[in-house]
Structure formats: structure tokens, C-alpha cells
Amino acid sequence: MSASVLELVRPDLRGFAGYSSARSAKVQGEVWLNANESPWANPADPTANCRRYPAPQPQPLREALAALYGCAPEQLLIGRGSDEAIDLLVRALCRPGRDAVVVTPPVFGMYAVSARLQDAPLREVPLRDGADGLQADIDAIIETAQASGARLVFLCSPSNPAGSGIVRADIERTARALAGQALVVVDEAYIEFSDQSSAVDLLSRHENLAVLRTLSKAHALAAARIGCVIAAPALIAVLRALQAPYPVPQPCADLALAALAPEALARTAERVQQVRGERDRLQAALAGVAGVRRVYPSQGNFVLVRFEDAEAAWQALLAAGVVVRDQRATPQLGDALRISIGTPEQNARVLAALGARREQAA
Template identity: 40%
Template structure:
């Protein structure tokens, strides 16, 4: 049985959070003489002299509407990476506890584990980039606190089998994190629909991909109210700038524009896949539910360097487990994709 307080590091459960001026008074009207701000404004035309809402309340209300969750089930971080780091800090005792990751996968799980001195157990995905269910169950120990799933997976691009993830959720007494950075490009329903059933589930999404707001660094985490309270307890006081909050508020009022960009990217993904398949030295293009393709080819490193020489930048994943001789290619604009194909056709394998 999942028991959140038993999972939590004891000193985190007892911590007294930093109390900011906006914790003590959250109203928007008044004479603000409480936060040592500059009362004359900022040196720009924008009013940046006041601290932002530390809990992004107005933004969470609007996100809740499009994600079908309550605002209290949302954590917003400086990218999804902040949520990942906070999970380690809240639940994993250094040098004692461990987490399970499924290579090849998003690299920040391992980086955050190393920063926080948390042991990693790696259970590789299968040859077709699916979950080794028995391998995970065998790897779980009394000190396993978190299991990370990335679906659609980075760098392979495919969605993981939903039933396998649900099976782990039902059997594991720790936290299960489902990273859905690329969910907008998939036909799979979000795991946010499972939050009411599984109190040990945390779902991560981002504004960096489908929404086209990577520079703003805004990640989302959805979980039980109790888990979100813990993340809010240990986050920096003002982790999301006022400018970011205002910009994203404006953006999410236009969901149809995001949906149109996704539709266009899916068309371009199919076109790019077809064009790549016609190149002689391309050996395999893995199925993708994301906005990129993992492509196996002869002389992958040489192709990568050749493309760099022509100012086309892709990711060399050929040294990553299960990704021998593979490049990861993001779907670009029609002109960018056509230029890529033209240059690749001239390469002599």
C-alpha cells in the first residue's frame, strides 16, 4: 500500500518553509511596503519591480481548465527539470535510497540522481523500446522510492505500453513518474486521467514542445494535492517569473493555435519519415509518437559531422544504449526538412 508520509524523508516532513511576503498577503491591491521592492518601478517600461505570485495561482486556474485537473493538483517549475530535482530532494535519502530508470531515456533523471547522491538502478528497455516488466519488478527493493517512465520516450520516440505502466502503478509502493513531454504528438490519453485512481502517480508535461515556449522554461507536474504541497514546500519562493506567468497565460488562451502547430508537425513528421526512408544509407526509422525521429544509418557519426559541416544540427545518439548508429532528428519546418534531405542525399556513405 502506498503511504506518502512513510515515503517522505523525515526532515522534509518536519521542515518549516520559507515564508515570503506574498505568502503573508496575497492580495493584488494595496500599498506594498513588505518585500523591500523598489517603489519607483523598474528601468524598463514594464512593471517588473514587484515579486510575482509564488504559487502562480491565476495561471494554474487556466491550466486546470485545459488539463481537467484541479489547480491544487498542479506544480509549476523552471522546466520539468526542477520537478525532477525536487522529487529527489523530497523523497530520496542520499546514499541510502534508489530510483529506477529505463535506458535509453531522458538524461536528467540520471543527472539529478547523481547530484543528489541517490543510487540508480537501470532496467534497459527491450529491443523494441518497451518496458521490461519482470526486470523492473525484480529490481525493486525496500529502498526504491521512484520509478521514472518517459512516454513518448526520448530518444526513441515511441509510447510505452500503457498497461505495463498501470501494472507497476498498482504493484509499487513508491512514486511512479510518467514524463509526458511529448504527449501532444501522441494519440495516447494523458496519465492525468489516472490521478484519482493512483495516489502514487505524478505526471510531468511541459510548455517547451508543442506550445513552442522552450525559452520560458515552464514545466508542469500533476499529482495528488498532498504531493503537490510537498513540492511547493521545498521549491524556491519565486521560481516562476512574473513575465513567464503573464506570457503563458496569454498563450494558453489560444489552444487552437497550439493544436494547429501540432497538426502541421505531424504532417511534416510523416513527410520527413518518407523522405528519409528513400535515402540509401538509412537502415531503419523507428516509429515515433513525438516531434522527432530516431534514425539508424550507416556511418551515423560521419553523417552527423557532415551535417554539422553544413550547419544542420541533429543529435548523435549512437553511443546511447540500444541506439547504435542512430541520429535523433527533430521535425523542422517544411523548408528545413527539405534542406536536410537535400544535404543528406549528397553524403557518400
Template identity: 40%
Template sequence: MSQIQLPENIASLNAYSSAKSEKLNGTTWLNANESPYSRRVSLDFEALNRYPDPQPEAVIKAYASYAGLSPEQVLMTRGADEGIELLVRTYCVPGQDKIALFLPTYGMYKVTADTHNVGITALEQSLLQQGSAAEIADAVGNAKLVFICNPNNPTGATVSTDKIAAIAAALKGKALVVVDEAYIEFCEQLTAASLLSDFDNLVVLRTLSKAFALAGLRTGFTLAPPDVLAPIRKVIAPYPVSAVVAQIAQEALTPDAITQMRRQVSILNKAKEKLTEVLGGSEKIAKVMIGEGNFITVQVRQVNDIKQAMQSGLIMRPFTLFGEDNWLRISIGSEQELEQVRRWLTQPQAEQQ
């Protein structure tokens, strides 16, 4: 049987390489920005013979309360990644429209655009950080969606709410400004959620994967004005949220659970401060990027030191940034996990090959 020809954009697609897709072997996992805290949950399996509520009311209300929004401004998705995909699929015409992003940043924006044959206006993080709203709007051009990862993965760089408001104002009637807040719990004061009542072209993406310690649940939320969500509600799958996921998410959003999450975030932020100091004083590290999120990105003097860590079972995330392949992102794990990083830093430097 002859092979069916793929669309050109799929045939040439470079798929996103997630931390877990690489099938690495290790003992200490600090490569996926996961929380070191596991959760115990109680589940009711009696109703699994019935289709679930497409948008579970109790979860929507709980998250709206947590985010300071109305339920009409909240859409529950399969991770924030589905929110990215839904925005591109809903608002962009394949082969015609573009998205804008600021590199380096989260890779799924590009992969999603490529998958849907949507163009990319690739801008620099330096423009986002240092340029005016007018300069940014001019550089964005005719892009339909503008993705701002805040805090940015992998650099940790942040954008103030005032600047996001200015960018949204400059792009009013031209583009949707999509603020990906996957790591916002680590710097809650920077959230753009409070701006949603002021701008009809603003979207905020959230997840339970990071601070809420539920990466395995694959649960996210798209926060936006009701008019922006209305067409997305037509595009989303009929039953995107399983009953089991809804139960766990509802439990994670109780007041007590949110208090516990914030306590864990405080512990992780303090651990990050300590590790930043250690990294800054290490001969193996050439540069430490200062930013927010439950990770630190560093430039290692010798690539072989990264290989040395991998061989010892310490799994962190290597990157090529700014044209150099000696960058490493280290997730903030437990004290025991971070001790493995400290031990690696004190080992003799690997010989260059």
C-alpha cells in the same frame, strides 16, 4: 587560498550536455526538439518592482482546465527539469535512496540523481515495453522514484495508460511512478493525467517547451495528488515563476492558443510521417525508430555522414545508443528546415575515414 574540496558525487559528476551547450555553428537547427513556430506576446512591465505570485493563480487554473484536473493537483515549475529535481530532492535521502529508470532515456534523471547523491537502478526499455507490471515492480526493487518518459526521448517508444496504471498499482506504497509527458501533445490519447484520481503514487510532468513552442520560457508543471505535492511545495524556491513568465504562460493557455497549438501539432505529425518515409528509403539510413514525439531517431550507416551534415550547417543531435555511436535524432521542423534534411539524404555518402 586553498580550494574547497567538492563532495565526491559532484567531483565525479558528468553534467548533462544539452543541445545548446555544445556551442555549435549552423543554419538549420533540428537538434533540440524545439517547435519551428515562434510566438508573439504582449507584456505588462508595470509591476516588476513587486515579487510575483509563487504559483500564479490564473495560470494554475488554466493549466488545470487544460489537463482535466483540479488546481490543487498542479504545481508550476521552471521547466519539467525543475519538477524532476524537486521530486528527487523531496523524496530521496542522499546516500541511501535510489531512483529507477529505463535506458536509453532522457539524461536529466541520471544527472539529477547523481547531483543529489541518490542511487540509480538502471533497467532496460525492453523491460518497460515487454515486461509485466509485476516483473517491472520486482526489477525496480526498493527505488523511491520510477521515471517513465512517455513518449520516450530519444526512442519515441510509448507505454499505454493501462500499463502505467498496472505499474502504479504494483508499486503502491513502495514508490512514486513519475511519467514524464514532455511530448504528450503529439499523442494526447496516451496521457496518464486521467489516472491521478485513481493512484496516490502517480506523478505526471509536463512542459510548455515542445508543442506549446515556448522552450525559451522554461515553464513546466508537476501534476500529482495534493498529498504528493504538499511536501514539494515546502521545498520549491519562494518565487519560482517570474511575473513575465506567468503572463506569457497564461496567454499560451487560452482556448484560442490551445486550438492553435493543436493545429500546429497536427501539421508537425504529418510532416513527421512524410520524413519517416523519406528516411526509410535513404541509403544513408540503416534503421528508423518508429515512435511518437516531434522527432525521429535513426541509425546512420556511416558516422561521417553526420559530420557531413554538421559541416553543411544542418545541426541534428548525434547519440551513442546500444553501444553504437552512429545514431541521430532529428527534430521535426518547418517544411523549409526538413527540406535541408532531404537534401542531405540525397548527397553522396561521405567517405569512411
């Protein structure tokens, strides 16, 4: 890690080795008696795969994810969804009470939660609501980060719940402006549903850049909790030292690896295209529903909708057995609901519950 990136890590953690688990040791043998594991499998585990502790970073999965995302395996750390990566980054870079975190509300709440748990000052730069939707104010983000001495800047692209993306030129501009001061983290949880390309290839030019990816959305593995952070190899090593000993359960790793096989990836790509088509159809239909104030453009697998009477819309959907995300407690979104894109039948049910005309729901 070059000196400028190392300076972003908390001084007390730069040489931190972390916990050395039984699976961390580079030893080989036939009889493994070094981890106090049961010598017999559990009766409920016919494969006997679960009696042993798993590899901290299963190499086959790490290589498969690196191939999928276009990076080197040593640039990637697997964790429990993107949530764990967010927490690790805040803990690694932010000294309690000193180093700030910049976020762009309304946005994914885990950035603020992790900052609060670390006692890192939170600096908010609200999205601007304009004709092209809720958009990140890059100039204000840079100014706020510089003025507050922020150590971390989270750019959610596509943004949840806004659905808006951040162009690569603005990501690069932010990284350049904050070089040597802050790590710019691009959360790409929904990028598979977007037209924009990943920022992973920008890491070679900007060492103060990191990217978050997940298998929870497009790859339909939310329960497996497989996500990763992609960054400079030495920063990945620091984050690994902070991580719990066995972050990737073996059954989840096996499932994720199977999901990254060529046939599975091809099927996933088909489903992503279907979601994109359904998103366009749902947006167009919702725009014509009485009581809908605005349907925001979206690059994710959801749409954000403002209502004249959001409570009535919420209750109508619940009465039809449809549960959506109530955004009304979120600042700036007191009249909004976020609707995930479902199957064609589920989307038709949403439209019917909201009183869409029959020809719109077809």
C-alpha cells in the same frame, strides 16, 4: 495525504515548512513595503511589472494549466520546466545513499543527473530493441524497483530519444505493483504529438502516481521555462515547501497565460497536426535513404535514426547548416542521430543533405 503516500516522502521532510516569502503571506494593502523591493520601476521596464516579486504559484496560470490538463489546481505545481519538478521529486523522496531511482535508458538524462546530485542510487532497466522499436520492459522495471527498494520510477512516455510510448494498462500495472513503496512518475513532455491519452486521470485511482507536463514542446515556449508536476495535493504541498521562493517569473507567467487562451490553443493544435504530418513524411523518406539502417517509429516531435556511418551523416548535415542531436555517446545508440521535426523546408534540407532522392524530399 494518506499514510501510504506520506511514507514515500523523506521522514525529515514530512513536516518541513520551507521558506515563507513576502508573497506567501495572506495580507492585503495599498502600500507594499514588506519585500525590500524598489519603489520605482526599472527604466527598461515600461510596464513596471518586474519591480515586484511574483506570486510563487500564480493562480490564474495554475487554474489555466489545471483546465488544460484535466486536474484540480491543488494537484498542480508550476516550476521551471519539467527539470525542476524532477529535481524536487528526487530531493523530496530519496534519502541520500539509500532510496533508489529507476530509469529506462536510453532516456532523458535529467533523471540520472538529479539522482546523482541527491546521491540516490540509480537503477537502469534498458529499453528493449525489437520490431516495434525501443520499448519499456515493464516486468523488469517492476522487478528492479522492488528488488532495489526504489522510491522513484520514471516512465518517459513518449520516450526521448526512443519515441516510444507506454500504454495506460502498463502504467497502472506499475503503479499497482509499487503501491506503498515507490512513486511512479510519467513524463509526458511529448504527449501532444502522440495518439495516447494522458495518465492524469489515473491519479484518482493510484495515489503513488505523478505526471510531468511542459509548455516547452508543443506550445513553443521553451525559453519561458514553464512546466508542472501533477500529483496528490498533499504531495504537491511537500514539493512546494522544497521549491525556491519565486519559481515563476512574472513575464513568463504572463506569456504562458496568453498562450493558453482559446485562440492560441487552437493555433497550437494546428501546428501539432502539422508536425505529426511532417514526422510521417520524414520517417518515410529517411527509410529510403542510402546508408540509413533504421528509422524508429516515433510518437514525439523527433525521429531516431541509425546510420551505417553516423559520422558521415553528422558531417553532411553540419555542412548543410543543419544541427541535430548526436546520440552516439549514449549506450545502445552508438550509430544514431535524433532529428527534431522542423518546418517542411527544414525537413527537405535534412533529406537533401543526407542524399535523399528528389522525389522523396518533395
